[in-house]
Amino acid sequence: MAKCEVCGNDYDKSFEVTTQGKRHVFDSFECAIHALAPSCAHCGCKVIGHGVEGNGKIFCCAHCAKEAGVRGVDDRV
Ligand SMILES: [Zn+2]
Ligand SMILES: [Zn+2]
Numbered sequence: 001m002a003k004c005e006v007c008g009n010d011y012d013k014s015f016e017v018t019t020q021g022k023r024h025v026f027d028s029f030e031c032a033i034h035a036l037a038p039s040c041a042h043c044g045c046k047v048i049g050h051g052v053e054g055n056g057k058i059f060c061c062a063h064c065a066k067e068a069g070v071r072g073v074d075d076r077v
Pocket of ligand 2: 040041042043044045059060061064
């Protein structure tokens with residue numbers, strides 16, 4: 001079985017994620033998020049959902065995008 005590339009756990013239910021042509025192996029979604037999820041450019045928390053993109057950056061929510069000076073974003077359009 002494959003080892004999680006984040007924590008090194010050798011787990012029989014590990015899974016693979018392929019992103020941007022690279023193959024990654026994780027034992028849990030928590031590790032996958034740790035390795036792959038982008039961070040909000042304003043508050044630094046992990047962006048698990050779609051997030052908000054603006055000025056070439058990704059944010060966890062419209063509030064953070066606005067605080068960072070991105071115009072025209074809103075959670076409720
Ligand atoms: Zn792990
Ligand atoms: Zn944020």
